[in-house]
Ligand code: FES
């Protein structure tokens with residue numbers, strides 16, 4: 001049961017919250033997480049307008065490889081077409097509007113599971129049985145609506161907006177920041193979808209701060225990093241980031257491979273935690289990466305694409321499969337801890353007596369995210 005004071009308007013509350021200086025910052029108001037109306041505003045002003053990540057381009061290698069996604073209520077498919085291009089299009093049949101593909105896989109062409117209309121990979125209608133007697137029906141020109149899709153540093157990004165500026169324009173500084181990692185060439189080894197019982201922003205904010213690592217993750221990665229070795233610079237308008245330094249002896253794949261000559265000095269043991277607004281969270285280490293792409297399913301549920309893999313330096317290393325299995329097992333345990341923490345926060349902020357508390361200097365990205373959110377919603 002969600003407690004809400006109907007006299008409070010989430011947008012007005014958020015504006016008051018972000019007007020505070022960082023030195024006096026508080027967590028965002030509860031209504032921003034729990035209100036249905038605010039969630040609708042997010043779908044309209046953020047998820048229908050911004051670039052959202054659906055996965056990694058290297059996972060769609062062959063013609064017909066596809067993944068499906070639901071973006072702000074719109075079912076979409078992203079596939080590698082016959083010419084080798086990534087293509088995103090509506091995943092809804094042009095007949096009586098059934099969805100077409102489900103999950104992920106490979107399709108030579110697209111067949112509707114309802115009456116069997118078929119489509120080529122480029123979305124053009126290929127066949128429709130028993131339509132010859134309808135004189136108004138003309139197959140030519142029938143094509144699934146296209147959706148904007150860009151590949152950026154290996155990420156497949158889609159948007160329902162015709163006006164969103166190209167990603168490279170907004171995210172040039174990310175490229176400058178982590179350019180030596182060569183993220184575009186990292187290879188995905190797993191991609192899963194999960195749903196957790198929390199608001200998408202609770203999970204996003206959990207990712208943005210590493211303040212919780214020593215305690216929430218005491219049983220797993222808590223000991224790998226120290227609060228005094230975390231840097232949280234002010235954010236960029238389109239993303240925020242912080243970094244932590246890791247010790248080589250504890251997790252060999254978290255530091256640069258001996259054959260990697262591009263990364264120098266502390267960068268060889270630096271883990272970047274990047275949040276690309278609105279909802280792509282990337283943990284980038286010299287040896288491996290993992291990511292979360294978040295989408296709200298109402299205020300109290302978040303759909304998560306969780307994926308990861310390794311840098312090309314480790315591709316030929318005979319120990320790579322072992323390292324990777326070790327990292328995947330570790331990430332699964334870390335996720336269980338984050339799930340617990342973020343679901344407990346959601347429960348707490350739905351309660352009548354809870355109040356947003358003050359932020360640490362290690363929660364600078366959270367403060368900046370609130371500013372970004374207020375601007376988009378406002
Ligand atoms: S709804 Fe797709 S073939 Fe009828």
Ligand SMILES: [Fe+2]
Nearest residue numbers: 206216217338
């Ligand atoms: Fe965490």
